[in-house]
Amino acid sequence: MLHVCTGLAISTTAGCNSTGTVTRPVAPSLISEEKALALPPPGGPGIVGVVERPRANGVEQVISLATTARVSGQNYLRVEFFGPAVSRGQSAPFRSIHERIILREAAEAIPGVNLVRRSTYLQNSYGPFAYAAGRSTLGDTCLYAWQQIRAGTASDGIGRNFGMIQVRWRLCDSYASEEQLLSAVYNYTITGTFEGKAWNPFGEPRPADPRIGETGQPIYPVANAAPENLSIGYAGGVDLRPITISVRRTAPVPVKPALAKPTADRPVEGPRVPLPTSLPTGADKAAAAPQASNASALVVKVPSPRSISAPPQ
Numbered sequence: 686m687l688h689v690c691t692g693l694a695i696s697t698t699a700g701c702n703s704t705g706t707v708t709r710p711v712a713p714s715l716i717s718e719e720k721a722l723a724l725p726p727p728g729g730p731g732i733v734g735v736v737e738r739p740r741a742n743g744v745e746q747v748i749s750l751a752t753t754a755r756v757s758g759q760n761y762l763r764v765e766f767f768g769p770a771v772s773r774g775q776s777a778p779f780r781s782i783h784e785r786i787i788l789r790e791a792a793e794a795i796p797g798v799n800l801v802r803r804s805t806y807l808q809n810s811y812g813p814f815a816y817a818a819g820r821s822t823l824g825d826t827c828l829y830a831w832q833q834i835r836a837g838t839a840s841d842g843i844g845r846n847f848g849m850i851q852v853r854w855r856l857c858d859s860y861a862s863e864e865q866l867l868s869a870v871y872n873y874t875i876t877g878t879f880e881g882k883a884w885n886p887f888g889e890p891r892p893a894d895p896r897i898g899e900t901g902q903p904i905y906p907v908a909n910a911a912p913e914n915l916s917i918g919y920a921g922g923v924d925l926r927p928i929t930i931s932v933r934r935t936a937p938v939p940v941k942p943a944l945a946k947p948t949a950d951r952p953v954e955g956p957r958v959p960l961p962t963s964l965p966t967g968a969d970k971a972a973a974a975p976q977a978s979n980a981s982a983l984v985v986k987v988p989s990p991r992s993i994s995a996p997p998q
Contacts, residue, residue, distance in 0.1 A: 723737045723875045732748055760856050801819055827860065830852075847884050
């Protein structure tokens, strides 16, 4: 049978060498959030889903994030690991960041929004990064950030620190400001890395502080703080905390004016009573005076409540 296979045409020789194992082609797949190689900061934006694409020299993940903006498109955090041959599929070439290409990426990720490249130098825990931002016609704030994580130089001059991570952020929000969106780029966490020191993309760890263990080198709880600027002291049990005094405002109490003291030439004036237009005459006084003789003769009869309409008896 082996002799038959060797005598077949060239087009059939590949079938004789095949093992016949059924395999699944390399394609993007949906994975769980726990397997994400990068995580947004605590508090959001939340992860909606993670799509992973294996490559021959690494892996790419698109981590979809919650979106509240009215701009078309999905927020995401995309990470690409470039390193040794670790998987099947097509290899992705190492790419460096070019200004024109990255701005084209931003325009494709957030269409219809005029993004302006920010020229301020920024740096997070993984190194420098840059971004472009703008506002849509509907009032959404949008941001597109990019970062390349790679050790600057080899540690000892031989094959080390060859790995590289490319990071892309696409964020649009109807309520957040540009600074709030930028805080996500500062506080995200990369959870994946390469096995082996030769492909470490983060470089060598920083050496320990040379002051450790040395005499005459005090180390304070605040980093890089001068002793004269530290509020550290002991006052022998005296409470040095600032005293807070609360002032309560009340309505003013009206004060009555004091009466002037009478003097010999200035008596105290009382309230003025208006005088009548005409003084009463003697006849008016007599009519107004009560008649004592007739007061006892006048008797007022009150009718009974049950017979109000009846004339008094």
